[in-house]
Amino acid sequence: MTDKILAAVALAVLALFLAVVPIFVPSPDLIVLAVLCFLLATFDFWRQLFRRR
Numbered sequence: 001m002t003d004k005i006l007a008a009v010a011l012a013v014l015a016l017f018l019a020v021v022p023i024f025v026p027s028p029d030l031i032v033l034a035v036l037c038f039l040l041a042t043f044d045f046w047r048q049l050f051r052r053r
Contacts, residue, residue, distance in 0.1 A: 003049065004049055007045045007048075007049055010045070011038075011041065011042060011045060014038060014041055015038055018034040018037060018038055019034070021034055022034050
């Protein structure tokens with residue numbers, strides 16, 4: 001259970017980290033890149049946390 005909580009905290013910190021760039025440099029390319037990076041990280045966390053053992 002703690003691994004899922006830590007993963008959620010890590011994703012929240014990653015979202016905050018990635019949100020800094022599009023906020024201060026609102027370029028469409030950077031926004032797409034930040035969103036894509038967050039989605040890839042979320043997909044990876046999802047696969048690792050909820051895989052069948």
